[in-house]
Amino acid sequence: MWMLQVIVLCVLAVAQAAPPQDKGLIINLNNGELCMISMQCKSSCCHRPTGLSLARCAPQAAENQECSKKTLYGTYYRCTCESGLKCEGDLSIGGSITNTNFGTCEDPKGKAATI
Template identity: 60%
Template sequence: MNVILVYLACCIAVGIAARERGLFLNLSDGELCVGSFQCKSRCCQRETGLSLARCADKGAEGNACSNHLLYNVYYKCPCQHGLRCDGDKSIIGSITNTNFGLCKDPSTTP
């Protein structure tokens, strides 16, 4: 029984240390990620289907953006809070994952 309690205490300590150091969650921009849930910015982005995904900032006004994500990873990060991803959407673009737009402020666009 004592061995089990010591083992559980060690597992909890390792889990707390990993969380505080940001080994799995709360990753900074540029760090490798598997999904957007791991990143501080909530955007895990890859350049191509074969590249490694990394945490990245959400799009500022005028940056390319996408609201569609594949397997919890974006090809272009969505826009920052208060901005809208404005662009053409097509069925072919949805299939090929090329439905990108530009981040725009909805209050200034007609």
């Protein structure tokens, strides 16, 4: 019995000494990897092109690209905007349910400067 304990302790010591990996199996996924919800992706966007396709991690939408405001399911048909950008568009309860709340990524600072 104590031999089993020694083996378990050795395995745990080796696991703790191993360098951390940038890639995860369930979370911290890179773009292009299969996902179920956006929390799994480094980019925070689990994207599916159609309702019947597999969802994969994708980059966030850049300025002037189509974007989703919110989703109830954790996957998007259009990704959310990059940091500092705002998704301008209509937000509705029906759109949240059907995942069709699309808008366009805009820079709120650039919009205020042109007014």
